[in-house]
Amino acid sequence: MRLVPDIVLRHRPLERATGARRGALFGVIALAAIWLAIPIFFGQYTVFIAAQVMIYAVATLGLDIVYGRAGQLSLAHASFFGLGAYAAALSGPLGIPLWIQPALVLFLAIGGGIIVAVPTLRLSGLRLALVTLLFGELFDWAIDHSLALTGGSQGMTVAPITIGPFNSQGTLDAYLLASALALGATLLTRQLARSQLGRRMLAVRDSELASASLGVPIVHTKITAFILSAVFAGAAGWVYAYVVGFVSPTTFNLFASVYFLVAVILGGAGRIVGVWLGAAYIVLVPELFNLVGYPNLFPVLGGGVLIAIALFLPGGLVEGAELVLAELGRYRR
Amino acid sequence: MTAAALALDGVSVRFGGLAAVTDVTTTFAAGSLTGLIGPNGAGKTTLLNAISGFTVVLSGRIAMDAIDLTPLSAAERARLGVMRGFQTVRLLERETVFDNVLVGCERLPQPHLLGQLLALPDQRRCRARDLAATETALRDLGLLPIAHRRVDELPFASRRLTEIARLLVVRPTVLLLDEPAAGLDTRDRRALVERIRAYHEAGGLTTIIIEHDIELVRQLCARCVALDMGRIIAIGTPSEVLSGQAVQQAYFGARSGA
Numbered sequence: 001m002r003l004v005p006d007i008v009l010r011h012r013p014l015e016r017a018t019g020a021r022r023g024a025l026f027g028v029i030a031l032a033a034i035w036l037a038i039p040i041f042f043g044q045y046t047v048f049i050a051a052q053v054m055i056y057a058v059a060t061l062g063l064d065i066v067y068g069r070a071g072q073l074s075l076a077h078a079s080f081f082g083l084g085a086y087a088a089a090l091s092g093p094l095g096i097p098l099w100i101q102p103a104l105v106l107f108l109a110i111g112g113g114i115i116v117a118v119p120t121l122r123l124s125g126l127r128l129a130l131v132t133l134l135f136g137e138l139f140d141w142a143i144d145h146s147l148a149l150t151g152g153s154q155g156m157t158v159a160p161i162t163i164g165p166f167n168s169q170g171t172l173d174a175y176l177l178a179s180a181l182a183l184g185a186t187l188l189t190r191q192l193a194r195s196q197l198g199r200r201m202l203a204v205r206d207s208e209l210a211s212a213s214l215g216v217p218i219v220h221t222k223i224t225a226f227i228l229s230a231v232f233a234g235a236a237g238w239v240y241a242y243v244v245g246f247v248s249p250t251t252f253n254l255f256a257s258v259y260f261l262v263a264v265i266l267g268g269a270g271r272i273v274g275v276w277l278g279a280a281y282i283v284l285v286p287e288l289f290n291l292v293g294y295p296n297l298f299p300v301l302g303g304g305v306l307i308a309i310a311l312f313l314p315g316g317l318v319e320g321a322e323l324v325l326a327e328l329g330r331y332r333r
Numbered sequence: 334m335t336a337a338a339l340a341l342d343g344v345s346v347r348f349g350g351l352a353a354v355t356d357v358t359t360t361f362a363a364g365s366l367t368g369l370i371g372p373n374g375a376g377k378t379t380l381l382n383a384i385s386g387f388t389v390v391l392s393g394r395i396a397m398d399a400i401d402l403t404p405l406s407a408a409e410r411a412r413l414g415v416m417r418g419f420q421t422v423r424l425l426e427r428e429t430v431f432d433n434v435l436v437g438c439e440r441l442p443q444p445h446l447l448g449q450l451l452a453l454p455d456q457r458r459c460r461a462r463d464l465a466a467t468e469t470a471l472r473d474l475g476l477l478p479i480a481h482r483r484v485d486e487l488p489f490a491s492r493r494l495t496e497i498a499r500l501l502v503v504r505p506t507v508l509l510l511d512e513p514a515a516g517l518d519t520r521d522r523r524a525l526v527e528r529i530r531a532y533h534e535a536g537g538l539t540t541i542i543i544e545h546d547i548e549l550v551r552q553l554c555a556r557c558v559a560l561d562m563g564r565i566i567a568i569g570t571p572s573e574v575l576s577g578q579a580v581q582q583a584y585f586g587a588r589s590g591a
Contacts, residue, residue: 188450194460195449199436206425213385213423214439214499215411224446 027273035179044171049287051174054182055240057279060263061189061272062232067261068269069198070225071205072120076132077260079139080230082252083108084237089158089247090149098161105234113230117223136257143249155248158241168242181239185232189272192228201225202270262302266309268316277317336363336537337398337414337506339384344393346379346563353379355563357393361507366533366540368550368571371560372583377543378420380560381509384541385417386410397507412440414506418513420543422496426485430495433484434470437499438463470502473528489516497525501532508532508540514549526552547575559583 038050063077084105091101119131144152160169167173192198200221203211211218241247250256259282266281268274286298313320339361346354354376361367369377382388384395386407395402402410411417425433441463444455471477474494484492493516500508513529514522526549532538544550550557550571557574559567561583567574574580 191450191452191456194452195456196439196443196459196463197446197449199432200439202425202428202432203436203439206427207423209387209419210423210425210436212387212407213411213417213419214436215408216436216439217408 039172039175047171047175049283051171051178051243052240053280053283054178055236055243056263056283057276058182058185058239059233059236060260060267060275060279060282061185062229062236063260064264064269064275065189065192065201065232066225066229068264068271068275069192069205070201070222072222072225073125073129073261074116074132074226074229075129075254075257075261076116076136076139077229077233078252078254078256079136080109080112080233081237081240081256081260082139082143082247082249083112083230084234084239085241085247085252086143086150086237087234088238088241089156092159093149101238102235105238106231109230109234110227112234113227114223116230117226120222120226121219133254133257136254140249140253143252151248153249155246158245158247160245161242168239169245174243177239178243181235185235186272186276189275193272197221197224259302262306266306266316268318271316271318273321274316274318281317336539338363339507339539339541340394340396341380341384342394342396344380344383344395345391346376346383346388347391352563354383354560357560357563357565359558359565359568361539361541363398363539364533364536365556366529366554367542368554368557369541369543369560370545370547370550370557370574370580371566375560375583376563377560378511379563381417381511381541381543384507385415385509387417414440414504415509416500416505416507417509418496418500418511420511420515422489422492424484424492424495424499427483429481429483430476430487430491430498431467431471431480433495434476434498434502435463435467437470437502438466440503441466466502470498473501474498475524490518490521493517494521494525497528501528504532504537506537506539508538510540510542510544512543512545514544514546522546522549529553547571 039047042050059077059081062080063074066072066074066077087101087105087108090096091098091104096104116132116135120128123131143150146152150156160167162168168177200211200216203214203216204218204221208218211221237252240251263278263282264275265278267276267278285301286295289295289298289301309316315322341357341359344354344357345352357380369380371377379388383390384402386402386405386409390403393403397413397415400413402413402415405413425436428436441459443449443459444453447453449456468477468480471480474497476491476494476498479487479491484495487495493513497510497513500510510529514525517525529540529542530553533540542550542553554571557567557569557571558565559574559577559580561579566579566583567577569577
């Protein structure tokens with residue numbers, strides 16, 4: 001069925017300025033070059049960290065859907081990440097075949113997303129955050145108290161996916177797996193921003209009154225946002241477990257949820273590039289502090305950076321980068 | 334699209350002990366353009382809220398042609414084409430003028446969720462259609478030069494026009510405007526009147542305008558409904574209504590000529 005007659009489409013809609021398009025093209029080429037350069041010029045450790053950045057970027061894109069775009073503050077996001085990770089980890093001992101697992105993760109994430117979304121129908125802002133926090137704690141508690149299955153706070157190892165020569169814990173294989181996931185999630189998010197659903201989310205975030213007056217189904221939009229966000233996080237968690245080979249509750253606790261939130265706010269809510277920058281920050285900076293031997297400095301610096309961003313750059317790093325680029329452009333002219 | 338008639342039958346709205354609208358019964362003919370006037374606190378905005386579903390009615394029935402709107406939510410009514418503007422403009426403050434108007438395309442048919450996310454051909458066509466409609470609406474109201482500005486940095490007149498573009502981007506069936514000309518200068522006001530008239534002449538639209546600017550009501554509306562204390566006190570042509578004794582009394586507190 002065609003929803004639109006062809007005649008309408010002959011009219012050229014308002015296009016973005018060619019400068020912006022050229023900028024985007026340049027960006028894509030630059031990213032592809034970096035993506036190729038990492039495994040070619042850097043050692044295993046760097047490649048492994050890069051894979052983690054990509055996995056975290058997918059989970060962060062998920063939080064950005066529900067928080068950055070739809071405006072619903074969630075402190076249970078790491079639990080969805082954990083849901084996917086433990087689905088992978090437990091599939092070994094429970095004997096769940098690989099080909100069923102993606103469907104299983106999808107099913108769990110959708111179910112979890114709906115459950116966490118229900119309070120949003122009545123609550124917003126901080127009260128909503130508190131209820132989502134409860135769900136997050138519940139997940140932690142469940143992992144801790146199913147010791148026999150999950151190893152509790154000790155965590156558990158995860159056997160890699162092996163298909164022929166492919167081994168999900170081989171450095172390059174992990175890099176490729178994470179890349180495929182990240183590319184898919186990024187393209188989906190980009191499409192979301194261009195779709196009716198994306199518009200509905202912005203509307204719900206900015207003004208529920210205006211949304212209602214335009215016919216936007218507010219409840220439906222919020223639930224869909226939670227489900228999508230849970231699916232992104234679940235998929236990321238699933239890949240995470242198979243790539244890293246070890247899961248433990250600390251990766252999925254409240255602090256992890258807060259770091260996802262930090263990534264979204266620091267990078268720039270509602271912006272794909274911002275989310276990537278934020279995800280890189282929450283993976284790379286703690287790693288850097290580990291390397292120099294002061295791992296405990298990260299939370300201190302993290303707090304400071306967050307305050308600075310909130311005060312001086314409410315649109316996040318991506319807005320800062322845009323300001324700099326605009327300034328440079330003016331200078332060149 | 335054919336126009337729909339709007340019928341109010343014994344509509345009453347109460348806020349606690351306050352009777353905001355009492356027993357309002359009238360019909361707005363299909364394709365008509367009606368001015369809704371009355372002193373402050375007369376219940377004009379409340380009546381508009383009742384029609385658009387933002388206020389629960391205590392009793393009475395609101396129908397658009399054969400459709401009973403009374404049990405429907407505001408969003409459901411909007412999906413049927415009952416579109417309203419707000420006295421204090423309600424925009425998506427963090428978005429551009431363009432995106433604000435684009436959201437007004439909500440009522441147009443769209444592909445299902447997977448089609449949207451996977452960019453299936455239908456999604457591409459729908460997006461192109463929505464962008465084209467948005468551009469047209471922006472051009473009609475002279476907003477193209479500021480299409481990519483964020484609305485929260487714009488002066489009030491532009492914000493008002495953005496909201497009106499959002500209402501008109503998809504042709505409404507019933508259009509409810511709450512003092513659309515307030516805050517506009519003479520030139521913008523004239524442009525707005527022209528635009529509303531043009532939309533009307535193209536047909537298919539039933540409009541109710543709350544307006545304090547009597548001149549504007551005279552220019553635009555063939556019919557006028559005056560409210561006071563939540564009740565209809567006069568119905569007729571603008572001249573009839575404005576010269577009527579009840580209206581004179583409501584506005585000036587004394588009998589005309591006294």
